[in-house]
Amino acid sequence: MSIILWNNQLINEEEINISKEDRGYQFGDGIYEVIRVYDGSMYTAKEHIDRLYESADKIRLIIPHTKDVFHKMMYDLIEANEVVTGQVYVQVTRGVSARQHQFPSPSVECVITAYTKEVARPVTQMANGVSAKTVEDVRWLRCDIKSLNLLGNVLAKQEAHDEGCFEAVLHRGDVITEGSSSNMYGVRGGVLYTHPATNYILNGITRRVILECCEEIGLPVVEEAMSLTNLYDHEEFFMSSTTAEILPIIMIDRKPIGTGLPGSWTTKLQAAFEAKINKAVLA
Numbered sequence: 001m002s003i004i005l006w007n008n009q010l011i012n013e014e015e016i017n018i019s020k021e022d023r024g025y026q027f028g029d030g031i032y033e034v035i036r037v038y039d040g041s042m043y044t045a046k047e048h049i050d051r052l053y054e055s056a057d058k059i060r061l062i063i064p065h066t067k068d069v070f071h072k073m074m075y076d077l078i079e080a081n082e083v084v085t086g087q088v089y090v091q092v093t094r095g096v097s098a099r100q101h102q103f104p105s106p107s108v109e110c111v112i113t114a115y116t117k118e119v120a121r122p123v124t125q126m127a128n129g130v131s132a133k134t135v136e137d138v139r140w141l142r143c144d145i146k147s148l149n150l151l152g153n154v155l156a157k158q159e160a161h162d163e164g165c166f167e168a169v170l171h172r173g174d175v176i177t178e179g180s181s182s183n184m185y186g187v188r189g190g191v192l193y194t195h196p197a198t199n200y201i202l203n204g205i206t207r208r209v210i211l212e213c214c215e216e217i218g219l220p221v222v223e224e225a226m227s228l229t230n231l232y233d234h235e236e237f238f239m240s241s242t243t244a245e246i247l248p249i250i251m252i253d254r255k256p257i258g259t260g261l262p263g264s265w266t267t268k269l270q271a272a273f274e275a276k277i278n279k280a281v282l283a
């Protein structure tokens with residue numbers, strides 16, 4: 001049986017009692033994070049918790065704990081469930097209140113829910129690569145907020161899955177933004193391109209680690225959006241996220257990227273990323 005965090009308490013999963021009037025349930029009025037667990041400890045926990053608090057600020061939601069207390073809550077949850085290789089999912093909603101669009105007044109306590117799960121590293125996809133489908137990005141204009149409102153992302157991912165693809169490459173017109181649940185990168189002429197961290201994308205924690213890895217392996221980075229028009233001019237393409245790590249994208253819309261095999265820069269980045277995980281786990 002799994003232990004979950006519900007507000008301030010660790011309880012058995014069956015004991016949770018989510019209200020029908022939780023604003024997360026009714027409006028998607030809340031925020032979330034997914035944090036990787038390697039060898040029983042959280043990877044880049046500080047960065048994820050900082051981003052959660054930033055998302056909270058951006059939607060004017062108050063989390064009534066210090067970041068240190070919040071970190072300890074996640075730590076205790078992982079320990080209680082004895083997670084080895086997995087993830088923590090945590091969400092915070094604006095709380096329970098009779099349904100009305102504006103914020104509850106007087107304000108109510110937020111609702112925090114978190115659970116853990118064993119999630120294997122996607123080693124086969126990391127080695128072989130995956131395929132993707134281009135999908136128009138019809139999401140709202142605050143994709144920098146890790147909001148519970150994921151309908152645009154869900155519909156895009158489904159469209160990709162319907163075609164047997166692993167991920168959607170989202171684009172606003174000719175401009176490639178990111179994936180439905182990942183960031184996107186291309187390598188062209190020995191330079192890495194990725195959308196700048198604006199309101200059009202979520203600034204992935206994995207993305208930030210990858211940009212450090214680029215510096216370490218001597219791959220120049222240009223934070224400039226790629227265009228659909230020159231999509232196939234890229235020799236390499238890949239995606240990143242907390243759970244997926246770095247996955248080569250070898251086909252887009254059934255056409256190969258480069259040689260149709262994972263590229264050498266992508267493989268080097270995977271190795272640099274792996275070294276960072278190992279260093280963090282040993283620390």
Ligand code: PDD
Pocket residue numbers: 034153178179180181182183201202203204205206207240241242243
């Ligand atoms: N998604 N962009 C979007 C839209 C995402 O949903 C995610 C992550 C990312 C990558 O961010 P990070 O490297 O911090 O995981 C980019 C998570 C994993 C999810 O919703 O499951």
